[in-house]
Amino acid sequence: MPYAHILFFIFAVISSPTAYPSQIVKASWYSEGHHSRMANGRLFDPSDEHIAAHRTLPFGTVLLVTNIENGKELGVVIEDRGPYIKGRSLDISRAGAKRLGFLKKGVVRVRVTVVHLPERRKSSSHRGNEPAANNELICSADD
Numbered sequence: 208m209p210y211a212h213i214l215f216f217i218f219a220v221i222s223s224p225t226a227y228p229s230q231i232v233k234a235s236w237y238s239e240g241h242h243s244r245m246a247n248g249r250l251f252d253p254s255d256e257h258i259a260a261h262r263t264l265p266f267g268t269v270l271l272v273t274n275i276e277n278g279k280e281l282g283v284v285i286e287d288r289g290p291y292i293k294g295r296s297l298d299i300s301r302a303g304a305k306r307l308g309f310l311k312k313g314v315v316r317v318r319v320t321v322v323h324l325p326e327r328r329k330s331s332s333h334r335g336n337e338p339a340a341n342n343e344l345i346c347s348a349d350d
Contacts, residue, residue, distance in 0.1 A: 227321040232296035234272065234317045236304035245287035256302035260287035269323040273300065274307045275316045281306050282322065 237253060237260070245251050245258075247266045251256065259270065268285040281303055290298040297319065301310065309315040 228277055229280050229318050229320040231316055232319055233314055234297040235290055235314045236301050242298055247286050253301040254301055254322055256306045257283050259283035260289040260302040261285050261300035265325050267325040271320040271322050273318040277308045280306050286318050294349050
């Protein structure tokens with residue numbers, strides 16, 4: 208997704224009410240050793256600050272992530288699955304963590320707002336791209 212689209216979606220969420228409430232979740236960043244394909248088939252690039260992973264949100268979902276400790280914000284796109292550590296809801300690329308100011312800390316509480324949720328596909332042949340139920344949009348059962 209071009210970055211101009213991300214900026215447009217962030218502007219849209221700031222200027223109009225969202226259908227999805229913001230949630231506070233724990234976020235971490237991808238490890239240095241993750242240099243493979245993401246769940247959506249693309250190669251992972253740790254220098255791309257707009258890449259994020261979530262266990263259930265559909266690929267292409269755009270989120271506005273705000274570090275609660277310092278107020279820094281970043282628009283990210285769900286392109287991968289994870290994190291798979293109990294209590295964490297979002298993985299962000301190393302560059303994204305640096306931009307949000309939690310690279311050294313590793314795990315931080317963030318406010319997450321869904322800016323854009325892709326339409327459901329008519330075919331469910333693309334595993335992992337079905338939207339989560341609205342009441343568990345960001346948080347998962349073990350968070």
